Amino acid sequence: MVTDRRAPASIDAWELTGLPGRLDVAAYLTADQHATQYRVIVDALLDAQEHSLTGVGRDELLDRVRGRVAAVADLATAERLTLPDEFDLEARMRTLHAWGVVIRWQDKAKTEADFVRTRDRYQLTAAAADLHRWLRRKIDEDAVATSAAAFAPAVIADRLDEMLLALADADHLLAAQAWAQVRTTLADMAEAAAVWQSRMASALAGAPDTDKMRHLRETILAYITVWGAGVDTYSPRIRGAIERFAYVTDHDWRALALAGVDVDASEDVVEAIVAGHRDLAELLRGWFAGRDAQSQRLRRQVRDAVAPLLRGSRALLSSGGSVTRRAELLRVAAAVESAPSNAEAWRVWCAATGVWAARHLPGRPPEPADSPPRTSFWVAPPVPVELTLRKRGAKSVRGRVAQVPDRRAARRAAREGAAADRAASKVAEQAVAARSGLHLSQWTALTSRAEAALVWELLAAVLRQPPDSEGVRLAYSRDARLRVVAFPAPPDQRSAVLILPDGRIACENWRLDVTAA
Incomplete structure (x- = not known):
């Protein structure tokens, strides 16, 4: 005797493990039709629990639904949407009852009129109330x-x-x-x-x-x-x-x-x-x-x-929220800036922007007809640019966002260069401060370019300041970190010659007092 051990097609093997599966109480949220009506009904029933624990009658529930619709739209729209042809309350409640969202029962008939009217009352189940209370919480509010x-x-x-x-x-x-x-x-x-x-x-x-x-x-x-x-x-x-x-x-x-x-x-x-x-x-x-x-x-x-x-x-x-060509423009600008000559920069610019048509013939293409040959950008006539192009010229409606150029190596090199410059400037300031109090004719040769640049800056600052009644000049360095007092030259030696790394400079034989400002 052969026994067929295959499970019926209607049974899911996962269900046999005891793992949780379909949750019918949440079906009203994903209903193919009338999902909005279901949620309005559940909202009304959940609000009613704050005032009464005995459920909501059929007529009261319809009034509550109509009030919620009127609060969102207007009263006329609420009246129209809750008509029997548009809103079948009995059918909606039967479906919610089948899903386990509401509990449905009838009031006791106390008068003869109660036997004629609809005596259905509704209340949310505990699971549906907890689910909808969580759902109504605004997720975006912390x-x-x-x-x-x-x-x-x-x-x-x-x-x-x-x-x-x-x-x-x-x-x-x-x-x-x-x-x-x-x-x-x-x-x-x-x-x-x-x-x-x-x-x-x-x-x-x-x-x-x-x-x-x-x-x-x-x-x-x-x-x-x-x-x-x-x-x-x-x-x-x-x-x-x-x-x-x-x-x-x-x-x-x-x-x-x-x-x-x-x-x-x-x-x-x-x-x-x-x-x-x-x-x-x-x-x-x-x-x-x-x-x-x-x-x-x-x-x-x-x-x-x-x-x-x-x-x-x-x-x-x-x-900017859309596909942009900013990265390509930055690469073109970098290529133009790093070109070894103006001719090479012009060639890169023309190749990137398409000023001239692509040619497969040797020779130099003709110059534009509306300007003289080799016209500089500074003196060329202005070209009208449309407003749309000015606003959205760097953007495109299709394509992929280009990768922004990686400038980390350049920034690192710039930081290292700046640190080296600061160190050289500090050494130059110390060397100049060591010469403070001496006449320029007593200075030894300047071997450092940083020191020579600082001395040149200080001498230029002294020359810009008028002397006082005794011929003394007071000046400051460009960054206001050094204070320079230049006293007049002695009568027997009016001039001095400073030896710099790139040559010599002749100036008045001042006595310079250099101190920190």
Whole structure:
């Protein structure tokens, strides 16, 4: 006898494992038709729970739906959209009941008229209410999740100290109250951290755009504003309190549990509460203790998200939100600037901009007819440029964004060159200061070009200043870091000759006093 061991086609092997599958209570959000009507109905039922726990009648529900539509559009539109031909309330409620979104029952008939009218009443199921309450929360607002987490590390540190002191004094009621505040604060902090991590992960995925960069920037600022700095400040204090948990006995945990339950509570309930307290202690240890604590990981994630934020912002700025040819223009400008001669620069410019048509014949192409040959850019007649070309000349509606040239090597070379120049200038200033108080005729030859440049600058500054009644001149260097006082030359030697690396200079034989300004 042969047995067919194949499962029926209607059974999914994944379902047999016990893993969660289809959630019908959320089907109203993805309905092919009437999804907007379903959401308005669920909104109205959720709002009604704030005022009544006995459900909403059919007529009251229709009025609530009409009011929500009128608040968005106008009363006439609400009346038109809630007509029976446009809005079949009974059919919508039957579908929601089949999905497990609402509970449906009928009022008791108390009068003869009740037997004629529709007596259906509706109430959201607990799962549907929780789902829609989460859905209605504005995802883009940090205030919902992060306002409750404000100053969370400070609150946790204070409450832990208060709890441990109360346990030492055997005040278990006060300790239980402080421990409960630690639990709620840590839950708010964990929810805020989950929101921040999910937003950062979403913003860092794929190519950058304006919305992603805005969300990432807001997330980083929200972390810093709410409790980012508090982690560094209060983590050592919280870790110290967690280490003191080793001295909390089983009797203390049980006393904390009994402080918050009824005296007749069963042993299973007490043990479950004690286990929850121990789990919370381990959760605190995972958040704040150790190098791989959750708070430190979140801090590193926020730190690592700063660089992608800057790169993405730079990419958006370079492209202006559309495909740009700025990178190619920068390369052309660099090629023109680095050309060895004007002729080569002109050839590169013409080849890049297409001033002349491409030719496969030897020889030099003719000059433009509207200007004399070899006309300079400075004296050539102006060329009219349309407004559209001026605004969007660097952009294109198609193509890929070009890579911005990497200037890191040039910036590094510039920084190194600037550092070398500063070092040479410092040595030159020290050499000139060592000659202070001497007449120029007593100066030895200047062997350094940096020193010669500084002396030339100081002499030019002295010459620009008029002498006072005694013939003394006061001047400053170009960066105002050096103060120079030039005294008149002696009568027996009116001139001096300075020997520079590139030649000699003859000037008045001043006595220069050079000091720091």
